[in-house]
Amino acid sequence: EDKVVQSPLSLVVHEGDTVTLNCSYEVTNFRSLLWYKQEKKAPTFLFMLTSSGIEKKSGRLSSILDKKELFSILNITATQTGDSAIYLCAEPADRGSTLGRLYFGRGTQLTVWP
Amino acid sequence: EPEVTQTPSHQVTQMGQEVILRCVPISNHLYFYWYRQILGQKVEFLVSFYNNEISEKSEIFDDQFSVERPDGSNFTLKIRSTKLEDSAMYFCASRRAAGTDTQYFGPGTRLTVL
Numbered sequence: 177e178d179k180v181v182q183s184p185l186s187l188v189v190h191e192g193d194t195v196t197l198n199c200s201y202e203v204t205n206f207r208s209l210l211w212y213k214q215e216k217k218a219p220t221f222l223f224m225l226t227s228s229g230i231e232k233k234s235g236r237l238s239s240i241l242d243k244k245e246l247f248s249i250l251n252i253t254a255t256q257t258g259d260s261a262i263y264l265c266a267e268p269a270d271r272g273s274t275l276g277r278l279y280f281g282r283g284t285q286l287t288v289w290p
Numbered sequence: 291e292p293e294v295t296q297t298p299s300h301q302v303t304q305m306g307q308e309v310i311l312r313c314v315p316i317s318n319h320l321y322f323y324w325y326r327q328i329l330g331q332k333v334e335f336l337v338s339f340y341n342n343e344i345s346e347k348s349e350i351f352d353d354q355f356s357v358e359r360p361d362g363s364n365f366t367l368k369i370r371s372t373k374l375e376d377s378a379m380y381f382c383a384s385r386r387a388a389g390t391d392t393q394y395f396g397p398g399t400r401l402t403v404l
Contacts, residue, residue, distance in 0.1 A: 208391045218294075218381060218395040219333065264333065268391045269346075276321055276385055277346055278393060280333040 180267050182281035190289050193255050197284045199265030200247040209248050211239055212264040214283065219264055222250070255288045262286070292316045294396035296382050302402045303372055311367045311399045313382030321385040322365045323393060324357065326350070326378040333381065339365065372403045 179202045189195055201209060208226045212219035223232040225241035225248060232239050236255075241248045252259055262283040269277045295314045303309050315322050324336040337347045339357055356368045365384075369376055379400050383393040 210391065210393075212395075217379070218397045221392055221394060224390075224392050266333075276388075276391060276393065277323070277335040277338055277348075278325075278333075278391075279335070282332045 178281065179279040180265050180281035182263075182265050182284050184284060185282065186285040186287070188287045188289065189255055191256055193288075194251065194253045195255060195286060197250040197252075197263050197265075197286070198247060199249070199281055201265070201267045202246070206243060207268050209241055210266045210268070210278065211248070211250050212266065214262040214264055215260075222263075252286075255286075257288050257290055260286060260288045294382055294384055294394055296380075296396035296399050298399060299397065300400045300402070302404065305374055305403055306371050309369050309372055309401060311369075311380050311382075311401070313365045313367070313396055314363050315365055315382065315384030316386070316394060317363070319384035319386050319394075321345075321387075321393075322359070323383040323385070324367045325381045325383060325395075327381065327398075328375075328378045336367070336380075369401075372401075374403050377401055377403045 181200045183198045208224050210224050211222040213222055223239045230241040236253045239250045262285050264283045265281045266278040294316055297312045301309055322339040325333050326336055327333045335348050337351045337357055338345045354370045358366050379398045381398045382396040385393045
């Protein structure tokens with residue numbers, strides 16, 4: 177059973193469009209939610225959302241956490257071809273553990289056409 | 291900016307052979323991880339390592355796998371007798387301290403078992 181569920185699994189848009197990627201998660205003792213961008217190889221860190229930081233923004237990317245409804249969204253405005261990647265959402269093991277294993281969703285494959 | 295490095299980038303081996311995948315985590319980080327991603331599937335946790343010992347391992351990390359931190363900088367994953375199903379991308383990650391959940395990933399080693 178997946179702890180982290182992402183949707184849609186894939187998305188194709190044109191440059192300039194705005195996209196919204198979804199991530200729902202389970203929580204026993206919520207710690208944080210992380211977003212990564214995976215291009216050819218390694219996941220690269222985008223945002224970490226916590227109880228004290230439920231909105232993050234960096235340039236055209238922004239993310240919001242809804243702790244009540246147990247989901248997060250990642251928004252990308254004015255998309256560019258360089259945004260084409262798999263976007264991964266991950267939840268660490270619960271608050272009782274400091275060991276930090278991450279549970280990943282299956283990702284959203286975003287393709288931006290010129 | 292410091293980053294996690296991994297070698298080799300691609301390893302091809304025959305079934306039954308031993309392989310060692312190498313990682314150099316970010317220098318002031320204390321927690322180290324191995325994950326794998328089978329083609330088309332999600333990133334899966336293998337093992338975490340802290341204070342020179344394994345702190346957590348998944349059900350995937352059986353007796354064929356071992357990890358080591360032989361010196362102050364390297365972190366290795368050994369697969370003793372590779373199977374076809376071990377073919378995957380293996381990512382090393384590191385985390386600075388217990389107070390943060392952000393893990394930084396290396397570029398990965400693609401392991402192909404023939």
